[in-house]
Amino acid sequence: MAALLGHILKNQKNSFLLRNITTTLDTISSSSLHQTPFIVQTLSQVRLVGNVAESVCGFDEMVEGKDRKYYMLGGKGGVGKTSCAASLAVKFANHGHPTMVVSTDPAHSLSDSFAQDLTGGNLVPVEGVNSPLYALEINPEKSMDEFRAAGQKYGGGGVKSLMESMGLGAVANQLGDLKLEELLNTPPPGTDEIIAISKVMQFLESQEYSMFSRIVFDTAPTGHTLRLLSLPDFLDGSIGKLIKMKMKLGSIFKSLLGKEQPQNDPLDKLEKLKERVAKIQDLFQNPDTTEFIIVTIPTVMAISESSRLHASLKKQSVPVKRLVINQILPPTSDCKFCSMKIKDQQRAIETIHNDSELAGLRLCKAPLVDMEIRGVPALKFMGEMLWR
Numbered sequence: 001m002a003a004l005l006g007h008i009l010k011n012q013k014n015s016f017l018l019r020n021i022t023t024t025l026d027t028i029s030s031s032s033l034h035q036t037p038f039i040v041q042t043l044s045q046v047r048l049v050g051n052v053a054e055s056v057c058g059f060d061e062m063v064e065g066k067d068r069k070y071y072m073l074g075g076k077g078g079v080g081k082t083s084c085a086a087s088l089a090v091k092f093a094n095h096g097h098p099t100m101v102v103s104t105d106p107a108h109s110l111s112d113s114f115a116q117d118l119t120g121g122n123l124v125p126v127e128g129v130n131s132p133l134y135a136l137e138i139n140p141e142k143s144m145d146e147f148r149a150a151g152q153k154y155g156g157g158g159v160k161s162l163m164e165s166m167g168l169g170a171v172a173n174q175l176g177d178l179k180l181e182e183l184l185n186t187p188p189p190g191t192d193e194i195i196a197i198s199k200v201m202q203f204l205e206s207q208e209y210s211m212f213s214r215i216v217f218d219t220a221p222t223g224h225t226l227r228l229l230s231l232p233d234f235l236d237g238s239i240g241k242l243i244k245m246k247m248k249l250g251s252i253f254k255s256l257l258g259k260e261q262p263q264n265d266p267l268d269k270l271e272k273l274k275e276r277v278a279k280i281q282d283l284f285q286n287p288d289t290t291e292f293i294i295v296t297i298p299t300v301m302a303i304s305e306s307s308r309l310h311a312s313l314k315k316q317s318v319p320v321k322r323l324v325i326n327q328i329l330p331p332t333s334d335c336k337f338c339s340m341k342i343k344d345q346q347r348a349i350e351t352i353h354n355d356s357e358l359a360g361l362r363l364c365k366a367p368l369v370d371m372e373i374r375g376v377p378a379l380k381f382m383g384e385m386l387w388r
C-alpha cells in the first residue's frame, strides 16, 4: 500500500494535490473504519480534483478573526448543502475555531453526513477534529409543538380568560381580532424553522456556549428558507400590536387595582418572543457577522433557482458573497455519455457568468466524487477541495 501511495505522490505535479492527498492519507492512517474502500476511492478522486483547481473561495477571509461568525448554507434540495456545511464546519474546527454545526431541516442529514447519531436535539461532540466541533439537529416540528403548548397556556385562551376575569372582556375581544390562537395553531409556513433557530440562539446566548466562534447552519431547501426570511416582519407586526395592547392593559390594571401589572404575564412572554425574532432578523442581515452561502449544481435549472434565491436574499438584505458549484465533473472523459454531460455542465456554468444576480459572487467549486461523502475523513477531504 505504501509503495503504491508513494508512486502516486511522486507522479503528481500539482502541489495542491500533493497537499490534499497527504492530509487525506494522514487522516486515513488514523482512521480504522472502512480503510480500504476509502483509499481506493480517494485515488480515483485525484483525477477529479484538477477540474476545480482554479477555484479559490477565500477561506482565509472566512477563518480570520476570533469573533463569532455565522455561515448559512442554503439551496435547492439535494445539491449537497449538508455535505458543504459539514465540510466547512470540519475545516473551521481544524483551523482552530470551536465550531457548532446546526441543522434545522426537518429531513435531517447531518447524522448521515458525519456517520454519527446526532438526533435528540442536543449538542453532540464530533470526533476526529483538532478543535471542539459540536453538531445539533433541531427538530423544527418538536420546537413548534413546544411553542404551541406555551401559546395555549399563555397566548391563546389563557390571555382571554385572564382578561375576562379582570373585567376586561372588551379588550380580550380586540385581542381576539388578532387571531392569536389561529396564529399559534396554524402558523404561517416557516414558523417552525424560526422557532428552531430562536432555540439555537437561546443556546448560544448562554455562557456555556460562548466558546463557539463559528456557527454553520445547514438550512432547509430554498422555498422554506425564503418563507422563513419573510416571517420576522409578520411576527413582529402581530406581536407589536399585542405589546401596545399590553401597555394599555398596564395602565388600566394600575388604575383599577392601584398596583403594577404582575411581571411574567403572558404578554411579557410574547414580548420576549418578539425580541428573539428581532435578533434572528439581525442575525440574518448583519454583514459583519453573517454570510449566506448559496449551494448549487451545474445544471441550468439549479442555477436559475440560485439566481432567484439570490434576488430574494438581496431583497431581504441578507449578505451573500459566495456561490458553491458542487458536483462538477472532470473536464474530459472517454465515455460518450459523460462527455455530453460535461459539455452540458460547462454550458450551465457559463450561464453563471452572464447572470446579473450571480455574476458578482465568488465561485467555490467542488468536484463530483465517486463516493458518498460520509464521516470526518471524507468531509475533511471535501473541505480541502472546496474551502480554499
Ligand SMILES: Nc1ncnc2c1ncn2[C@@H]1O[C@H](COP(=O)(O)OP(=O)(O)OP(=O)(O)O)[C@@H](O)[C@H]1O
Residues within 6 Å of the ligand: 076, 077, 078, 079, 080, 081, 082, 083, 084, 105, 107, 109, 221, 326, 327, 328, 366, 367, 368, 369, 370, 371, 372, 373, 374
Ligand atoms: N461533490 C459530491 N460528490 C459526490 N457526492 C456528493 C457530493 N456532494 C454531495 N454528495 C452526495 O449527494 C447526496 C446529497 O447530499 P447532501 O445531503 O449534502 O445534500 P442536501 O442538499 O443537503 O440534501 P437535502 O436538501 O435533501 O437535505 C449525499 O449522498 C452526498 O454524499
